[in-house]
Amino acid sequence: MTTEAHPVHEVARFHDDALSVSAGGFSLDLTVKQIEGTWDALSHFPDRRARMELGALAERLNAFAAHVVATIERGGNLDASAEVERFAVRHVSMTRRAWAMDSRCMSWFVVGPARFPVDRNRKRMDWAENAFRALGEHVKAARASVERTAFPHGAPGEPIRASNPDAPALIRAEIEKHRASHALMKAANAAIRSARGKDVDTKVQAVVDATGWREATARRCVVPPQKWMGAGFAAYQLSGELAEIKRLEDRLATIERNRERGTVEREHNTAAGRLRVVENGEAARIQLFFDGKPAAEVRDTLKREGFRWAPSEGAWQRHLNNGGRYAVSRVVSALQPAGA
Template identity: 35%
Template sequence: MNAYEQKQAERRARYEARAEKATQESNAAHAQARNMAEAIPFGQPILIGHHSEKRDRRYRARIHDTFGKSVKLSEKADHYAQKAAAVGTGGISSDDPDAIEKLRAELAGINAAQDKMKAANRAIRKGDRDALAEIGFTPEQVEELFKPDFAGRVGFPSYALSNNRANGRRIEQRIKELEALREREDVEAQGNGYTYREDAEDNRVMFIFDAKPDAETRKLLKAHAFKWSPSREGKPWVRQLTNAGIYAAKQVRAVLDAAE
């Protein structure tokens, strides 16, 4: 497990811990509400006009609020459980130091799948089931490949091959971009009230301001997908160091440097 993967694991663990804490608090609030409700005799109505009416209404309202608190905490637990489950499912991140190697492995799988589909289609055109078995298809899969689809096509349709090929080209382009970015020298430049940096090791484009940026500047940064990162030194506004990130930074710098 590399440093990025360790960070992801720790992030997942934090979300799981928050989900567990919210679940325990939800269960406790629900139990408290039930205990409070049990103090009222079953079917006991509010005694209108009785000296206990106001106190009884307040007590019942507290029961209702406590049940509501339990529901909200349960929803909070579900929220963090979903965030924990989503960690690491967004594909290969550019922040991963092994991203290029992982992308190359993914590309190899895509190319192998392309070759397998092409070979399968050649065998299907010849009606050669033995060749399909040699490629690696099970008897059940072989029979499925010979079944026409809604358009009467057998085997792998052309769109499946073109989509797979397009995905391979996308990954090839991403590998080239990551390789180029990792060879870049760090950049630092002074601007109108800020320091601009391109940090290859941190994989971030960032703005560090001399003072807290005003509302208009924050709006500008957010519009270009920059996020405030108070945990980093200088509390910069950052986004990933990609070609798109560098271009967005140029747009932001042009506006900031033109301001009085």
């Protein structure tokens, strides 16, 4: 088995029963002979399993490297070498752990049914399955981390994030776009009504004159693909544009209000110790800071209220809005000292 990849993306190569990995400052060389003993008790052909595992590892490493390169090509700001090296170090370690878990498992087809430890083997098989499942979860989490690093304020085409420094300007541009769209939809309907009773070509020309659209676009408006739709734009389409404009205006107002307030801090004495609450208008997050790692039951309470741990901030946080403020009040109430 040979894993081929574009040279730019290739950090791992499996050829002639040998895997070679080179990712930044990390390197690894493994052969089928070195690891095939892992599956002696699980397969009559452990060398085949070893080839499959080394090939699969090479594919995952190369696929992640390709994802990093593609993210940069989309305009992401990344240190490709550092990202790929970080992933390779962790993923190889997790893969070898999964292999070690597999090495403790047995198949009675291979070792024989006599005195076979059914219950113990079942537990070990479950542990190994969880270790291999973790590999897929690591790939998914690492890709998401790359996206967050490359596009801290959202990738092109994604919804505008409140934390984006240019969010107000971007939202205003969206509002204007929807207003222009709504105005053109009304103009097209008015043009169709003005040409009532005339032939289709006359109606199409009237829409072109009123909107500046190309003839093909105007014709689709006058003669829709589905007969039941009727000519022009329905009332629900016009009201939908207005609703979207209202939603964007409300969001813009919230973002500007939060930024005008700036950073607001307050402290609470709780059963979990000192709790500092920060309304971070620039990051558009409401953040909770504890003096140390909260107990498991406190962390469960935070998660139930929608807070997630942000290692880069050293805080538990969620979006800054009225819902977030209400969630803080619930957390503070739940962490009141006994007798308070």
